[in-house]
Amino acid sequence: QVQVVESGGGLVQAGKSLRLSCVASERTFENTAMAWFRQGPGKEREFVAAIWRNSGQTTYSDSVKGRFSISRVNARYTVYLDMNNLKPEDTAVYYCARLPYWPPRGTQIMGSWGQGTQVTVSS
16 A cells, blocks of 8 residues: 655744655656645644646645645655745644545545644744
8 A cells, every 4th residue: 555654844933934745655656646735723634735747737725825835756756845934824734645536626535644744833
């Protein structure tokens, strides 16, 4: 079963930046659309950003558009999420996952969720 490992989270002040990384254990990574999701305290998990197989297409939730950027390096089986101008409402556990559909459909993913990485933004 394909596994993903997220990293890069931490505690930052509002307005600062963080880069999250997600490494997948799959040789067919380059044929898979990938996405980032998040779950804030007391909230449901929500979609954040997604990227098509060859980086040709990306899509973002309205809440992060213009501040976050998703990218991938297929040779490293890695997806990144660059988060700029962070806000306290971005506080959440961030997860990456493979997508079964394009464009993304809610929080539908292929396989199971990873452990996630905690991002905490202080005001």
